[in-house]
Amino acid sequence: MSIELFLPDATSRSYPDGTTGTEVAESIGPRLAAAAVAISLNGQLLDLSRPLPSGGLVSIITESSEEGRQVLRHSTAHVLAQAVLSLFPGAHFAIGPAIEDGFYYDFDVGRPFTPDDVAAIQERMSDLIGDDQPFERQEVGKDEALAIFADQPFKKEIIDAVDPTEISGEGEVTLYRNDGFIDLCRGPHVPSTGRIKAFRLTRTAGAYWRGDEQRPQLQRIYGTAWESRAALDAYLQRLEEAERRDHRRLGPELDLFSFPRELGSGLAVWHPKGGLVRKVIEDYSRRVHLAHGYHIVVSPHVARSQLWKTSGHLNFYVEGMYPAIDLDEGDTYFVKPMNCPFHILIFRARPRSYRELPLRLYELGTVYRYERSGVLHGLLRMRGFTQDDSHIFCRRGQLADELLNLLEFTLMVLRDFGFEEFEADVSTRNPDKWMGALDMWEEATEALTDALAKAGLNYRIAEGEAAFYGPKIDVHIKDAIGRRWQLTTLQVDFAQPENFVLDYAEAGNRKERPVMIHRALFGSVERFFGILVEHYAGAFPMWLAPVQVSIIPVADRHLDYARRVGESVTEVDLRAEVVDSDETVGEKIRAALTMKHPAVLVVGDKDVEQETVGFRWYGEDREQRGVALQQAVELLVDAARAPQ
Ligand SMILES: [Zn+2]
Numbered sequence: 001m002s003i004e005l006f007l008p009d010a011t012s013r014s015y016p017d018g019t020t021g022t023e024v025a026e027s028i029g030p031r032l033a034a035a036a037v038a039i040s041l042n043g044q045l046l047d048l049s050r051p052l053p054s055g056g057l058v059s060i061i062t063e064s065s066e067e068g069r070q071v072l073r074h075s076t077a078h079v080l081a082q083a084v085l086s087l088f089p090g091a092h093f094a095i096g097p098a099i100e101d102g103f104y105y106d107f108d109v110g111r112p113f114t115p116d117d118v119a120a121i122q123e124r125m126s127d128l129i130g131d132d133q134p135f136e137r138q139e140v141g142k143d144e145a146l147a148i149f150a151d152q153p154f155k156k157e158i159i160d161a162v163d164p165t166e167i168s169g170e171g172e173v174t175l176y177r178n179d180g181f182i183d184l185c186r187g188p189h190v191p192s193t194g195r196i197k198a199f200r201l202t203r204t205a206g207a208y209w210r211g212d213e214q215r216p217q218l219q220r221i222y223g224t225a226w227e228s229r230a231a232l233d234a235y236l237q238r239l240e241e242a243e244r245r246d247h248r249r250l251g252p253e254l255d256l257f258s259f260p261r262e263l264g265s266g267l268a269v270w271h272p273k274g275g276l277v278r279k280v281i282e283d284y285s286r287r288v289h290l291a292h293g294y295h296i297v298v299s300p301h302v303a304r305s306q307l308w309k310t311s312g313h314l315n316f317y318v319e320g321m322y323p324a325i326d327l328d329e330g331d332t333y334f335v336k337p338m339n340c341p342f343h344i345l346i347f348r349a350r351p352r353s354y355r356e357l358p359l360r361l362y363e364l365g366t367v368y369r370y371e372r373s374g375v376l377h378g379l380l381r382m383r384g385f386t387q388d389d390s391h392i393f394c395r396r397g398q399l400a401d402e403l404l405n406l407l408e409f410t411l412m413v414l415r416d417f418g419f420e421e422f423e424a425d426v427s428t429r430n431p432d433k434w435m436g437a438l439d440m441w442e443e444a445t446e447a448l449t450d451a452l453a454k455a456g457l458n459y460r461i462a463e464g465e466a467a468f469y470g471p472k473i474d475v476h477i478k479d480a481i482g483r484r485w486q487l488t489t490l491q492v493d494f495a496q497p498e499n500f501v502l503d504y505a506e507a508g509n510r511k512e513r514p515v516m517i518h519r520a521l522f523g524s525v526e527r528f529f530g531i532l533v534e535h536y537a538g539a540f541p542m543w544l545a546p547v548q549v550s551i552i553p554v555a556d557r558h559l560d561y562a563r564r565v566g567e568s569v570t571e572v573d574l575r576a577e578v579v580d581s582d583e584t585v586g587e588k589i590r591a592a593l594t595m596k597h598p599a600v601l602v603v604g605d606k607d608v609e610q611e612t613v614g615f616r617w618y619g620e621d622r623e624q625r626g627v628a629l630q631q632a633v634e635l636l637v638d639a640a641r642a643p644q
Pocket residue numbers: 074075078176183184185186187188189
């Protein structure tokens with residue numbers, strides 16, 4: 001008997017029964033076989049050593065592909081657990097998945113790992129990799145598996161749950177064995193530990209079992225693994241660059257914001273400099289919205305439970321909300337997790353005519369969401385933040401134009417902040433979970449993809465991933481070091497106009513239901529700010545910088561003149577700081593560079609005499625001497641102009 005395999009180049013070949021992935025790879029070519037780590041059969045990844053259970057569509061997964069790296073990383077997680085169990089007798093091990101760019105494994109060893117522990121674990125892993133131990137797959141019954149893991153409570157819990165996502169189905173439990181180490185796993189793995197060519201343990205952290213704060217706290221070790229030393233080095237360099245830009249480090253360093261512990265998790269205070277940048281961003285946002293036909297509205301932070309019932313939040317979103325506030329009058333209030341219901345109330349405040357549509361409401365609205373503490377991340381994921389939130393009410397026939405309009409507006413704004421590369425995801429109807437009319441969905445989805453095509457954006461269709469109430473576009477940007485960030489969402493909503501029974505009068509007074517679009521462009525001001533800090537590594541472009549010009553007197557006797565220079569600069573609405581300290585001029589310049597001020601003016605004897613300044617842009621190592629003050633001011637004004 002034989003099986004028929006279809007290869008990615010659309011050819012097909014027949015192979016004898018019992019053919020393994022390795023044999024398929026070898027039959028295609030020795031280079032491919034050397035780089036192979038697994039085989040995909042009809043979309044399912046299998047170990048190379050396994051006889052293929054059937055024919056079908058195959059492709060060889062190589063170590064430098066994203067899927068191949070996942071196999072490599074997950075295999076490295078096994079070796080990590082193997083090393084920890086051998087170094088810490090009695091350790092309990094939990095789960096060890098591959099994650100983006102790496103892997104982790106969770107352990108209970110009764111105390112946190114020290115840096116010395118991690119070094120020893122890494123060394124033991126290198127030994128195990130040097131041994132080139134083959135990974136062997138084995139299927140056993142549930143009882144046998146429970147016996148094997150008799151002293152491993154987390155493994156027993158997984159086996160007991162017989163969660164089909166964690167072990168294979170039909171009551172069989174899959175184990176993988178290398179040397180004396182056994183783990184519970186679906187696979188696949190690289191053929192042997194020797195295939196792990198470059199890895200590094202990167203950090204440790206606490207993590208709750210099952211992510212549940214009521215369950216035991218475990219110790220997590222993170223690591224990364226790559227197909228070559230060069231790929232690992234390049235990754236570590238990217239990591240270092242990302243750390244250098246980390247807004248959680250730069251925020252306090254540049255005196256922009258902080259997260260005081262007594263304030264509570266996921267909540268920040270904005271310092272004067274951060275507050276100033278934020279004001280510039282918000283002023284810009286208000287100005288462009290007004291210029292593009294939006295109306296600025298304002299809504300309160302709390303609302304009666306009735307509003308959240310009508311909007312559906314109390315049914316579908318209650319876990320993301322702060323708990324109820326019960327008032328004496330018998331009313332219950334909730335802090336708002338979203339601004340939408342308020343904007344709907346504004347739409348509904350009086351009868352609306354088609355002549356008013358599209359009606360675009362915009363608010364810098366602060367919302368509060370009860371995010372789990374484990375997912376909070378600086379300004380990027382908070383419990384209280386301000387959305388640049390818009391709700392657009394339009395006629396059904398206006399939807400396509402309005403979406404294109406919105407997308408173009410979005411790209412214009414993001415370009416103004418220095419982003420150049422965009423991609424998008426379009427989430428389409430989930431056939432099992434949707435409401436409204438099918439033709440409305442089709443129209444809206446087509447309008448979304450048309451808008452993306454017209455704007456020239458690459459997009460991916462996320463088939464069936466839309467929320468039940470409408471399709472959406474997520475716009476992603478690439479930052480200065482190539483990272484992708486999801487920013488803007490354009491969400492079509494057929495449900496809220498129904499929930500709130502919204503209508504408007506068409507020509508001839510016929511009542512029609514409007515379509516609603518939710519749109520947060522920055523997402524949240526905080527998150528956008530965090531991304532900007534990382535994109536610019538804290539060196540904001542001049543129009544955003546909190547201090548645009550730093551004026552440094554060489555000695556105390558130049559301070560008066562420095563102040564006069566400062567006045568000339570602030571007179572033209574620039575943000576200047578005159579440095580008055582006991583430091584040497586070199587120290588003062590270094591401090592200005594550390595704070596990443598865009599321009600530094602140094603003034604000494606000659607400058608006082610001749611009404612000049614020494615001029616230096618951030619990032620340039622040379623100072624231009626003897627620039628006439630008037631000319632310096634003109635240069636600064638030019639550079640500081642906000643996008644129009
Ligand atoms: Zn595994």
